[in-house]
Amino acid sequence: MNYSEMYINGELTGSSFKFEVINPATDDVVEEISVADKQIASQALSAAKxxxxxxxxxxxxxxxxxxKKLRxxxxxxxxxxxxxxxxxxxxSWAGTEEDYQSLVNSLEFYAEEIKRYTPPGLNDIDGSHQHTLRHLPVGVVVAYLSWNFPLLNLGFKLGPALASGCPIILKPSLKAPLSAIWLAHYANK
Structure with a gap:
């Protein structure tokens, strides 16, 4: 399976603009990935809208x-x-554990928290009216991810956006895009 493509609108999409991902511990090229150009970025935004x-x-x-299915x-x-x-x-392999656990724990946390959320009611002073508050998603979220904790960053941005009903566009760091790309492959299955 090719793990170099972007996930846009339920489809894996490649581009002619390529970037080499380098393992900083060994200086080895570990993957060549597709990078979104202006047209692909516009496609992603249109799909999210x-x-x-x-x-x-x-x-x-x-x-x-x-x-929970994604988790x-x-x-x-x-x-x-x-x-x-x-x-x-x-x-190191041991060093990847915290990053991974942060992702799966974040999805679990936000999935459970959103179930407990109830918008507060407003009491009418004289009791003659009923007031209802509704919370609506704010819309498309664009999340930029840093390189040093790529899965933690994914979890802390993906969890709240999905739980609150907001489509999300993830822009991983070019230094560490593989975890976001691989997550997209699993989300696509």
Missing amino acids: QAETTWGKTSIAERVTWM SKLIENQHNLRMAVHLETGK
């Missing part, structure tokens, strides 16, 4: 189900995700 009309209207229960896929593929971090950051 289109998803905004459906994802934001899904029930909390549906979002939680999807997040299960990531647990099944723990070795591969940790290997991505090992190769792209040069961390």
Whole structure:
């Protein structure tokens, strides 16, 4: 399987613009990845805007189900995700554990927290009116990821966006894009 493509609108997409990912511990090229040009970035934004009309209207229960399914896929593929971090950051194998656990724990945390969330009500002073507050997704989220904890960064951005009903565009660091690309492959299955 080619792990160099981007995941846009449910499809794996490549580009002619390529970038070599270097393992900083060995200076070896570990992968050549596709990088979005202006046209592909526009496609991603259009797809996310289109998803905004459906994802934001899904029930909390549906979002939680999807997040837990993704979390299960990531647990099944723990070795591969940790290997991505090992190769792209040069961390020791033991050093990849915290990064990986942060991702799966974040998905679990936000999936559970959103189930407990209830918007506060407003009491009318004279009791003659009923007030209802509704919380709606803010829209498309664009998340820039740093290189040093790529899975932790994914979890801390992906978890809240998905739980709150916001489509998300992830822009990983060119120094450490493999974990985000590999996560996209698992999300696509």
